[in-house]
Amino acid sequence: MRTIILLGMSLMLAATAFSPLPAQDEKGTVNAAYANMATAAELLTLGNTWDVTGCCGWIGTWRRRPNTNTFDTKWRHSNGTPVAFIVNLRSWNKRTNEIILHQPDNNGTYRAFLANGGAAIVNGTTSFYPAGATWSAVVDIDQKGQVNYISR
Numbered sequence: 001m002r003t004i005i006l007l008g009m010s011l012m013l014a015a016t017a018f019s020p021l022p023a024q025d026e027k028g029t030v031n032a033a034y035a036n037m038a039t040a041a042e043l044l045t046l047g048n049t050w051d052v053t054g055c056c057g058w059i060g061t062w063r064r065r066p067n068t069n070t071f072d073t074k075w076r077h078s079n080g081t082p083v084a085f086i087v088n089l090r091s092w093n094k095r096t097n098e099i100i101l102h103q104p105d106n107n108g109t110y111r112a113f114l115a116n117g118g119a120a121i122v123n124g125t126t127s128f129y130p131a132g133a134t135w136s137a138v139v140d141i142d143q144k145g146q147v148n149y150i151s152r
Helices: none
Strands: 002-007 009-013 022-024 029-030 050-051 059-063 070-075 084-091 096-105 108-115 120-126 134-140
Touching: 050 070, 108 134
Parallel strands: none
Antiparallel strands: 002 009, 022 029, 050 059, 050 134, 059 070, 070 084, 084 096, 096 108, 108 120, 120 134
């Protein structure tokens, strides 16, 4: 709760961005701000390996750390320059299929949309790409883990 004084009058403001008012429908109370958001367990279902095509000549592989929403990324530019950093999967709006990820080292945000039953990520943007630049990914949705081939 914050108090703002305007011309000698006091006005109390609640932090509604973090405590939205619940709505009521025929089934009971609905917290609209969070009703469509995936749970932490549901976030873990969004694949373990993502093959990412970034903007401006970058191609990468993102591998999820076991049982977390942190991905270790390895990128290579078309000129051969390698880069590695982490990104954290923050949210998935199941109504719109929008996902949001955070890159701590530059405080950047990735936004995109799940498609093809979660096997693809499309229409991605970031807080740091040039205007109009996008990213996308193909998601390995096999939850059994890496397949080890045996040669005979």
